[in-house]
């Protein structure tokens with residue numbers, strides 16, 4: 001669960017390696033370019049030079065032992081397809097691929113990639129939104145230890161009001177909204193609103209507090 | 219303020235054009251490749267085929283009349299540099315550039331770009347964070363009409379407690395935290411906390427509610 005194989009050390013793959021390592025994850029970094037492998041050696045758990053389109057090499061480094069693989073081997077669709085197919089054949093549960101274009105996105109989805117990233121499209125959309133709505137600061141600017149989660153209303157909360165439950169004080173969580181079963185949500189709910197089993201709580205708070213709440217209310 | 223010039227219609231530029239147009243912004247789309255210009259013609263306000271490294275052409279289409287330019291002309295650093303310099307010379311206030319690498323990032327910053335985007339680095343970091351902390355849903359998944367903002371404590375609020383101010387009911391805003399003058403913030407503040415003039419309110423709510431509050435508390 002905290003073991004990752006990252007294949008392809010371009011800007012994207014490198015950023016993934018660096019961030020995963022900063023978060024203390026175990027990372028095996030792979031690239032066919034030995035210079036790139038060398039420059040990341042000290043940062044990750046291990047780094048190996050090999051051609052990931054060669055199934056034998058991938059198997060030799062234990063590629064199949066990872067739950068999650070992140071693949072970004074550049075514009076060559078054939079290379080991306082081969083690497084994805086090898087990883088799935090070796091039993092990797094979650095194969096994430098960076099696609100070089102919307103067309104590649106389609107193809108990679110069809111051959112079994114579990115998640116496809118289009119950095120340019122994502123970045124373009126985000127930039128446009130932030131230019132039109134500067135008031136909505138990118139939430140990813142909120143500090144790293146803050147999380148957002150949605151919870152079914154726990155049995156113990158049925159028919160109680162938000163005010164009487166005193167959630168902020170008891171759980172260090174902030175309810176920012178209530179979702180109904182259709183997915184519509186209300187951010188302007190009254191503190192006197194009584195919670196029901198068909199609702200979900202939209203919650204913000206410290207990630208530790210969120211985890212604690214999840215454990216407790218199971 | 220809602221007039222944009224987008225130069226370069228690769229995946230990034232295209233995504234910017236599409237999103238800005240969806241948000242009803244005025245968009246002039248530019249590319250040297252007439253096929254790309256044609257395919258976006260019906261989506262944007264206007265689309266023109268020209269070489270943006272040619273200052274005369276840029277001036278001819280009124281490049282200087284835009285407040286914001288978004289430039290993504292590919293891997294050729296020289297082309298990016300030329301386009302940025304021309305736009306600044308024509309008087310464009312905000313020139314945003316997509317850089318092809320961390321090295322380009324440095325150079326473009328030094329020659330006057332106001333904001334530089336590195337989609338692969340951003341995407342790699344975000345992916346890594348979401349893999350380690352699946353519990354923290356990407357806030358940009360919160361619906362488009364929700365915003366986050368920070369406000370100085372209005373004079374009328376000095377020395378009052380959050381509880382007595384009843385901000386959620388009066389302003390449809392949710393205070394998720396309080397920032398002090400050093401930038402440190404507290405998400406677990408007590409409702410009995412008295413607000414002071416050295417603090418900032420960290421607020422989430424409907425964007426309309428945020429705007430109203432901004433107007434009112436000036």
Ligand SMILES: Nc1ncnc2c1ncn2[C@@H]1O[C@H](COP(=O)(O)OP(=O)(O)OP(=O)(O)O)[C@@H](O)[C@H]1O
Pocket residue numbers: 007008009010011012013030031032033036050051052053072073074075079098100338
């Ligand atoms: N078959 C392969 N096996 C291992 N590594 C490979 C293979 N093919 C390409 N690579 C590596 O993948 C990396 C891809 O980076 P490149 O800059 O070409 O593309 P990219 O994915 O578009 O990069 P970026 O993330 O910067 O946008 C390179 O470091 C390259 O050496």
Ligand SMILES: Nc1ncnc2c1ncn2[C@@H]1O[C@H](COP(=O)(O)OP(=O)(O)OP(=O)(O)O)[C@@H](O)[C@H]1O
Pocket residue numbers: 120225226227228229230231248249250251254268269270271290291292293297316318
């Ligand atoms: N001097 C120029 N004037 C106008 N358009 C240009 C100029 N140079 C390049 N372009 C255009 O900019 C676009 C750049 O897209 P390209 O796919 O090469 O790079 P990119 O910025 O890496 O794209 P992506 O956003 O897909 O990552 C192309 O459509 C190209 O025609």
